[in-house]
Amino acid sequence: MAASTEAAVPLPRRQSGMVRFAKAVALLRESPVGMVGAGIVIAWALAAILAPLISPFDPNSTILPFQKPGAIDPTTGKVFWLGTDKIGRDILSRIIYGGRRVLIYGPIATFCAYAVGIVMGLAAGYFRGWWDSILSRVSDIVLSFPIFVLYVIVISTFGASGLNIVLAIIFASAPGIMRIVRGLTLDLRNRDYVAAAQTRGESPFYIMFVEILPNARGPLIVDACLRLGYVTITIGTLGFLGLGLPPPDPDWGGMVNENRALAPAFPHMIVYPCLAISSLVLGLNLLADGLREISIRD
């Protein structure tokens, strides 16, 4: 074998974050559906971040009740683009600020649910045996239970607060995530590179988190978008049922609940919050579909 006389090649550096991000974005461009979805989600995210800058009024200040969309506030001259509610708060501003709540609690809850679900799923799929039996049974039980009954019971027992809602969501979502991760793990653990790691004497933790998990990220990312959509719906519905966060902070579901008695006369008060939720979830669903298209093509 010829000894190489090349000069030592410098140690590789991981590609900079910017380069990898740009590549990911370029990839997304391959799916028009995904682009639209991403656009919607980014629009809402921006709205939530820039809320103080772009919302015309303070969301909690009661100005002039029962205004139809397009009416003008006599004192400031600004337009109530979406009208006001029965107490007099500007609906547009409340929707923009309401987005904050959803876009903070939603991702946090989803992320935590993922952390729990991933650990459970990896353990169930990799160790199998007792771990799998117990975890699968437990998750089957939770999953087959009507979800909202669960939420109602949990929240009414422990009270409605941000933390409790997040915990309830984690409890209800983790089993579903566990199922998916378990399925992926069961499939991936038969690959030769996992066997190679095992025959090297790698610890189970290394194998689960370094060999298996990174290779499961495709389906998990798609599921994450979808799940964020479910969680958004959940937060909205809890608000609608009166089990969400307490007023006066704006909550899309809560807005619908508060104003629904007046709906026949003033439909705008509840239609716009419904549109807000639906559009955000639609964006997430489209994004998920787009990502799935791309990952299949890979």
Added chain:
Amino acid sequence: MPDDARTPVLEIENLCISYFTRAGEIPAVVDFNLTVHAGESVGLVGESGCGKSTVAMAIMRYLGSNGGIVGGSIKFKGRDITHLSDEELRKMRGSEVAMIYQEPMAALNPSLTIGAQLMEVPLIHEGVSEQEAYDRSRQMLSDVNLPDADRVMAAYPHQISGGQQQRVVIAMALLSKPALLLLDEPTTALDVTVEAGIIELIAEIAQKFGTAQVFISHNLGLVRETCDRICVMYSGEAVETGTIGDVFTKMRHPYTRGLFGAIPLPSANKNDRPLVAIPGQLPLPHQRPEGCNFGPRCEYFQDGVCGPQAIAMRDVPGEPRPHQSRCARFEQIDWDAPLGAGQVNEPIEPGEPVLVVDGMRKYYELYDRSVKAMLSGEGVKYVKANETLSFDARKAEIVAIVGESGCGKSTFAKVLMGLETATEGTITFNGDEIESTEVQQRPREQVASLQMVFQNPNDTLNPSMTVGGQISRVIRKFGVESDPDKVHDRVMRLLDMVKLPRDFYFRRPRQLSGGQKQRVGVARAFAGNPAMVIADEPVSALDVSVQAAVTELLMEIQREHGTTLLFISHDLSVVRYLADRIVVMYLGQIMEQGTTEEVFSPPYHPYTEALLSAVPIADTSVDKRKIVLEGNLPSVVNPPVGCPFHTRCPRKLGAICEAERPPVLVDSDTHRIACHIPLESLQAVEPVFFSVAENGSPAGPAAGSATTGSAAGE
């Protein structure tokens, strides 16, 4: 009638097929010509991307939404089928032109019974009554030698074995007596002895039914056994066509010669006449060179003659039967010159035993928790994956473990590597007993000293890590080096060792070809200076030309480092080429072990005899006796009592084979056979292989005689 007999069943002229992707038009097949007459069998041979399957799909007109025929014509029985309407196509498919697929399990609908799927063919194409459809299907199942046809008719695909499934697919194809049969790698997914049976069946079909056949394969040996003519394809073009005899012995294209040089023919020998890999790589479809596609890899390439103009097929003069080649220089090449650099290697002397396996048993427990089992007291069943294995492997030796599915070779590998522990017996590695230590309890040096190369190149590397990252991890884990610079250096030297460019360090597996990934797998296994490496079918999933390269690489490294190699395979040609000693396993037990010469010549264990007879040989000067085994591999859960092979043994003695475990006959110091037949009778058996003279008559011992049934010795 005479006119029909002369019209070729299939006539393909100047066929061009392209795929249309967002990246543009990609030509898959260019200027392809083929003629097949009734009763004739033509082999279509090539490696991945050569277009052979595309041609078959084009004949069926099933190219998918992004593929299309862009030029030329396909005439079936004189009719141009490239412009048929959908309805006419539908009538043609399954009744006049039928196809047999590579993976029979995937080709059958899991939710319909076999009978339902079979009966569809006459019901749809001939409008017969259901009763008649049933009877004909049942009859066809017997014709393809499936026992118990009624049971099979009512069964679902997953309830029958792979070989039986393929027979069902063949039956389905033959039910309406097609004029043309397309076979797309029909035996690739099957075990060797099962494959032999299917091949025999396919050869019979041509005679019995007079069908024309197009047999697609990458295996020259199989093509030799089943076909009359051959067409060799490379990168979308046909490069040589002719009769088997002409092309196999008087080839006129460098690629064909390269293929033959790369496969382990019986005349190849790892020391005196090693395999010669074809240099370079298959070109990607959109990066084909101008002029001769094979040019960049051909040592006879001459600018101006071989390119940049396109090369056409030309007749080879002076041959009684048509023989064509796409080589522009075939008259000038000296076809008798030896391939490669005429390298000769010194045979290595093996040293002390590195691995000693003594009476190793591995049983798995199956718990049957049903009420019935509890009542009968048989709650636990044993899967006897490995039953009393005893053999040893010495330093710098290559020991091959040969067997089919269920023989226990993978289980044995797992126990060796520490992924499982033995139930009984001992395994001593470099003096330490390792049969009960799991890999995580083994000392680091021991783990590094016993490593493995895996089978599937696509799965052998973690897709999310770079090549360099993965090898570095192994080096650090084994404690070979810890200083980052030294680790880096060692990775580079390993990449050199497996002949990969150094900048592959940064690449991810998806940017590598199959052969390159397998090389990285080899580098990874050798990262810790192992004393012994287990290679589990390391080249079976690779293209023929790449197989030779990786096999030679493995040989080279093994020679240089004096590593002991435990080579697990079902491919006896490769085994004969590189193994020093062979261990033949069947259903968890060792049937025969000995040096390569001893195992390949009499006395044989009956199973070895059948296994050898099943190996496809691409050398036309060698012929073999045909021994076809009946039945299927028995289930490992309930292995037969006594000799495990007695359910299928053509030389079965009688009751003793069913009742008692066979004794171990000692033929020589190194050669042992486990059989009830007395050694003298086995020694008197004719060899399986014998040479044939040029004109086809056997020159060696007796003419080929088929041995089936229960002949008790010769």
Added chain:
Amino acid sequence: MSHRVPPRRSLTTALSLALLLGVLSGMKEGSVQDRTISVFSIATTSVPEFASGVFLVGIFVLWLKWLPGVSNMVGGFDIAQMVLPVAALVMYGFGYITRMTRASMAEVMQTHYIRTAVLKGVPQRQVILKHALRNALIAPFTVIMLQINWLLSGVIVIEYLFAYKGFGSLLLEAALNKDIFVIEACTMVAVLVAVGTQTLADIGYMYLNPRIRFS
């Protein structure tokens, strides 16, 4: 508590329609009919139940004035009062089933055994009905069973919205008033339904999938 189950007949028709749409769209992946159905199904799975209730009420009650907006059954059982709540309840599940079926059908159409059927000369209609459908419907079937539980929980929202006195509002009131006993009773009912449907699903799945039946 016995007055809670939504009319079953409308459920089954909604179900069959969803499956049909899913099959139609999965049959020809990427085609116009696929895309239109997909758009529709994605839209319905983006809308939470109370929102779909709101939209439906907006359209059918306020704008078109076809149906009553409140379903408190004051004058006895009235079909017209059931339409909107049921529609709102099943809309989400409808879209979900359609999407699942589509995915399953599209996957089945790519398999080798469908290719075998086509290359055997089986007419397209028979390929879909006899060969593809059986395998494609296995996955959605299990999903449908789970949907029954989803309906039970969605009922809470719908009843609240439409002022219908049923299981959902019972639970909600009990929750808000911290009435432990009622909560417990409701939980038990929910568990019973859950276990029951799970068992049914297991049985049905065994029946549909020959591989499980005979191994």
